[in-house]
Amino acid sequence: MSAEARLAELGLELPNPPVPLANYVPWRIGGGLLFLSGVGPRRADGSSITGVLGAGMSVEEGYAAARLCGLNLLTNMRAALGSLDRVDTILKVLGMVRGTLDFGGHPEVINGCTDLFVEVFGDNGRPARSAVGMGSLPRGIAVEIEAVVLIKG
Template sequence: MNQFERTDTAEKRLAALGISLPQAAPSPIGSFCNVRESRGLIYVSGQGPIEADGHLHCGKVGSDVTAEQARAHATLTAINILAALRGHLGSLDRVGGVIKLLGLVNATPDFARHPFVIDGASELMAAVFGNCGIHARSAFGVGSLPNQITVEIEAIFEVKGAE
């Protein structure tokens, strides 16, 4: 059991990690919403590695961006997912669990470390939600992403106590 699993709520774990979420998730760049809730599940639209100041991390993983840099971008993307989630629910403590992540990596054709990159997001979810943060996942490379961002991740969560 790590130190964060001993802390009893997602919000307390997030604080123990020293992570401050942005006040709001980045606005969608198309005709869709960041979050949609249906039948006890919350779907968070694909988020990217956008800093609180608006800086976008762009580039092709495997050529101008290293796998380690992209992994850090995946962690940042997970922070933006959590901001969207908190904005919708009011508190991360209302999350019953992380169901699935889908991670896309803007990569060169020969890049093969997609799971390593998206682990940056997966590990943050586990740290914030404990055992309920362990999830199903897909991770793969794509030829491009909007605005040439390095990673895009979407997520599905369950709401605590929903039927």
């Protein structure tokens, strides 16, 4: 099943592409790879999920924020490639989690994004991955995620 068909089957609607907030572009293509800039958990209304994991924000809430990041990354993949069906493999994901010094659930939070990618792309959506903690993220967002994608040749 194609990725676009799978997205529809899952009943997932992608948000509008986020507008860069600084001097960068949402993606670059080179050497058969799509490099996606980091995105936050931006909702369709333009608001974002903010907070600190381990300080009033649960792993489940972080997971939901990471899933929202994943939807925004899918939006940028589609905008860059014209269709999610041009995605061959999600090669690499870097997930950044705003957490307290003693928070250790970074992998479980970033699963929100990578679980989504597996739902849409099957095993080709399972990337090499890093899930790291940050003391702060832009505008107080809870999670930021970037990715590298292999484009079908």
